[in-house]
Amino acid sequence: DIQMTQTPSSMPASLGERVTISCRASQGISNYLNWYQQKPDGTIKPLIYYTSNLQSGVPSRFSGSGSGTDYSLTISSLEPEDFAMYYCQQYDSSPNTFGAGTKLELK
């Protein structure tokens, strides 16, 4: 299985701050990488698919980039509703696997 190492595991940040979450695959995944957000009530929604494509309805302050084994999710200016858990997911090979998550917390 491809292992997805997500860093940091938690990140204190302030409103308006620019933050970047990283995801490293144990082998190249050819940009087959998605990002999801999970709110404290358990609700999960997609943010970015295929490395850099913004899901419909997701604010443009979210962006994704990367290639090979290294990928990142950037939020350009944190809003109150962005404090949540974030997960990456690779689908280059089965089983598709998720990172362990990054908790974005209010500083």
Next chain:
Amino acid sequence: QVTLKESGPGILQPSQTLSLTCTFSGFSLSTYGMGVGWIRQPSGKGLEWLANIWWDDDKYYNPSLKNRLTISKDTSNNQAFLKITNVDTADTATYYCARINDNNSYYFDYWGQGVMVTVSS
């Protein structure tokens, strides 16, 4: 509007079979490129993909649990199902179903709210 909702037994005992139902609306599992996946999350932990079923009845399983999993669908009633045999406490988790629209790209674009399942004697 696409919605999905999971249902399950809530609590069951070790060695029993867990049966989960995903009831959805706003799309059909007979439409080309559509799929439903099951993902679970133990409390305080990350996400684990379990299985997918596709419009053409193709099925994929996580090898770590493959022998215990069975995924199926009822297209006419807009439902997908997952059975996990011989459960133990490690199967205690919130279980999510989610839609995949492979006509766009492979990702879970709509998720249910999740259903909590506890395995306890």
